[in-house]
Amino acid sequence: MVHRRALEPHRRDFLRPVMKLNDETFDWLAEQAGTAPRNATLWQEALTHGSMGETIDYQRLEFLGDRVLGLVIAEWLYERNDGAEGKLSQRLNALVSRESCARVARDIELQRHMRLGKQARADGGLDSDNILGDIIESLIGACLLDHDFSTARGMVRKWFADEVEGRAGQRKHPKSALQEWAAGNRRKPPEYELVERSGPDHASRFTVRVSVNGVGEAFGEGDSKQQAETAAAERFLDEHG
Template sequence: MADNIETGLSDDTRGWIAKQSGHDIKDETVWLSALTHGSTGEEFDYQRLEFLGDRVLGLTVAEWLYDLTDAAEGKLSQRLNALVSRATCARVAREIGLPDHIRLGKQARTDGGLDSDNILGDVVEAIIGACFIEHGFEAARAMVRRWWGDAVEGRAGQSKHPKSALQEWAAGNRRKMPEYELVERSGPDHALRFTVRVSIKGVGEETGEGDSKQQAETKAAERFLKRHG
């Protein structure tokens, strides 16, 4: 197998899945797919489950907001877009300890894949999709409500991650979502430095630096919010 990836779920990952879903695993291959990135060279990965989980997440949060507030459709849409954004999904992934269980190829791991909002966001949606397949909509819905509780109920307060805050700022101001671009990668492998540019069409752009792409993106988002937020 490519990059010597383990062929099955570890006991630790099996326990983590059972805790998150509230149910014992019935079909291990579903969860293996949900946690597997294409860089592993496996014949299966998370993409199909991510497609499904994205829809389950959207419906769950839309229903939640509908019940929670009598806001007009426009406001509901803005809030929904922010809550199911890639940045919010990635923040949830970190909060539940998902990076420890993602199956990445060696190069993707070296490139900082476990810090990537795109990968973390996709895999958290794939896990939702896997829960839906294994245990049905109610189980998947309950899991989403546990994971998204702080965000939906507004308990996250001022500790919100800069990238999440920028995503919500863009949605709330009817702007296109932030776009992050790697400008420079420099230094030896043991001391890499990354420079990233974040831009929002029609508003502006800022750059940030860090020891990882994620850190550089965070710094860029912080600067953007300070100047334009």
């Protein structure tokens, strides 16, 4: 009888596909972590949604990053002496929530680097709080493994500074901000229209027009309809707000 030993962790890593990061994503990751990626495959895994149909996705790294995020935020709140245990627990739960992580994701423009399949993109995955929050956590896990805990802590503290300092919510999502702007100026709600969809199915580009009756219009582009709507709202506010 032939006995086969289970592959050790470092041996299993050799079975993973070797991936490369494009230059834009590489530079973006270096900016987020404060140091250049060393294991490109690890970071690519952190950015990959299961809808890509590949042998790896972000779920295992998300599991790890979720624990690191909780520890870093808990340590931070303890240092700040933000109150008794009950209050600290409430703050911790709010800061590591899916909504909080998604706000961070949008602030750092994570959507530009996420790897989602065609159907997930069409279903609005690029603007999903759940997916955005999951990938924020998976990136934290990748940072820990590719660098060390200190580097991961620094990235978390940079990302969540506004949340911890109580400045969260001051910068609204562009679509929400435009909705409020229209209401405040006694205008009808903004209307969004898909103007163009171009490119192959696996890498489509969308162009959306947003208009506010009696004020004007603006255009935005993105890898999904939702992303294009967000870009259009942001441009409208820049030009007319």
